[in-house]
Amino acid sequence: MSATTAQIVRYSSLGFILLALALIIAFGQIPAVISLAILPFIGLYFYLLFRYPIIGVYTCLLFSFIANGLSRYIPGPLGLTIDLFLVLTLIATFFKRFDNKNWQEFQNPLVWVALFWVLYCVFEIFNPEVVSYEAWAYAVRSPAFYMLFTLLLGLIYFKDxxxxxxxxxxxxxxxxxxxxxxxxxxxxxxxxxxxxxxxxxxxxxxxxxxxxxxxxxxxxxxxxxxxxxxxxxxxxxxxxxxxxxxxxxxxxxxxxxxxxxxxxxxxxxxxxxxxxxxxxxxxxxxxxxxxxxxxxxxxxxxxxxxxxxxxxxxxxxxxxxxxxLSDPSFQVRINNQIKLQEYLESRPFGGGIGSAGYWGLRFSPDTFLAKTPVDSWYVKLWAETGVIGITLYLLITLFILIFLAVRLWTFQHSPQRQLLLALFAGLAGITVANYGNQVLGQMPTSLLFYLSIAIIYTLTSASSGKRHLLQ
Incomplete structure (x- = not known):
């Protein structure tokens, strides 16, 4: 039994409202008696989440659009709500499919390369250049865990x-x-x-x-x-x-x-x-x-x-x-990259994840990498994971794009091919735009990017094609 669009929108919105109320309560904005009143609704949402785990995916999607905006009004790490719902959805999925011994969704090259990249990012914690382990814990979510978790959920729930x-x-x-x-x-x-x-x-x-x-x-x-x-x-x-x-x-x-x-x-x-x-x-x-x-x-x-x-x-x-190319801001970026190149020549594994950009300024503001702007997603990864890390990341990205492009080129089911082409064009555009900005490091683009990868793979698979022909 699957949830309808109306149910998904309704229950995902319920999750958002309940969490917003919980945050307001946590910061003492409404009496505790009201917090007791909403407990049954929280229980209802969790019941629905474990019955229809895909609701968690759409709840994440909703939060990915508004979490940053809400942070201007409500103090606290609202971005972590996306992590919370991703993990809860994975747990709900595990219990929902506990007796299912068929996990073929994960037996594909996309999952393997994502796992390999996650392992590299995890081992970055042993980088001798790491200044703050807390910064690593915050910063590793975007390039590594969002990629893996979202990809896994996409492969399970977007098969038609x-x-x-x-x-x-x-x-x-x-x-x-x-x-x-x-x-x-x-x-x-x-x-x-x-x-x-x-x-x-x-x-x-x-x-x-x-x-x-x-x-x-x-x-x-x-x-x-x-x-x-x-x-x-x-x-x-x-x-x-x-x-x-x-x-x-x-x-x-x-x-x-x-x-x-x-x-x-x-x-x-x-x-x-x-x-x-x-x-x-x-x-x-x-x-x-x-x-x-x-x-x-x-x-x-x-x-x-x-x-x-x-x-x-x-x-x-x-x-x-x-x-x-002579634009002053572009020249400033080039000069910063020259400085980074000199700094990273003796650091093949970079300065450690979380050492540059926002997290660097927050946890190690006096370091070279924290003080040097890294406007580009690729430059940020280069600074944090070194030439080895950025080379690995680019190779994985190119592999994914080429792998999906080949599948699309040979896929002939026209009613859904246009949708897949739209998603793939977005992947290609974001991949290029990442050089200018940290596009993939923020929501909702990150979530949509990895879900697009999963959807293109599942809908170009042989089983998906057979389902379409039978409909």
């Missing part, structure tokens, strides 16, 4: 096209809400909590008097990348064979998210669109789409790179600077 479509539609719905909220920020201003947050981030979010909107995401860079990711997938789905209602929903989603992306001022988001678009045009194997599509992408690149069309608009100016 209907479940994959449900996930994508909820993703699009949350993204549209995020985009609409960013319009509120841009046209009507920020609330008190957001203004307080902006005071500490004005150097990157208030440029020449122009606000870079961030909605309820961690920052503008992550928001812009997420909007580009959503818009790319929505456009590709709209190009497929769809009902009028679905095509309208996809086009609306793409338009709203593209505009929100421009308001974020995230230059790296353009590379998600360009890379993902080119990958889709190649894999779709349709010359009627390939040739005009390449012309459109080429014209867009030409207009941004070699002309000043629309230069009076600040958002267009900001996007155009992404193709300017």
């Amino acid at each position: 096209i209907k479940e994959a479509e449900r996930l994508v539609h909820l993703w699009f719905a949350f993204s549209v809400l995020a985009a609409l909220y960013s319009f509120k920020q841009f046209y009507f201003g920020l609330d008190a909590a957001e203004k307080e947050w902006l005071l500490h981030n004005a150097s990157t979010h208030l440029l020449f008097g122009n606000l870079r909107v961030f909605s309820f995401y961690s920052d503008a860079a992550q928001f812009g990348a997420a909007m580009a990711h959503t818009a790319l997938a929505a456009v590709i789905l709209a190009l497929g064979k769809q009902s009028f209602r679905r095509r309208f929903f996809y086009i609306l989603t793409a338009a709203v998210c593209l505009y929100a992306m421009s308001l974020s001022g995230t230059r790296g988001a353009l590379f998600i669109l360009l890379t993902g678009g080119m990958v889709y045009l190649i894999l779709c194997k349709n010359y009627k789409v390939l040739i005009p599509g390449m012309l459109i992408l080429g014209c867009a690149f030409f207009l941004l790179k070699f002309t000043y069309v629309g230069h009076s608009n600040y958002q267009i100016q900001r996007m155009r600077s992404a193709f300017n």
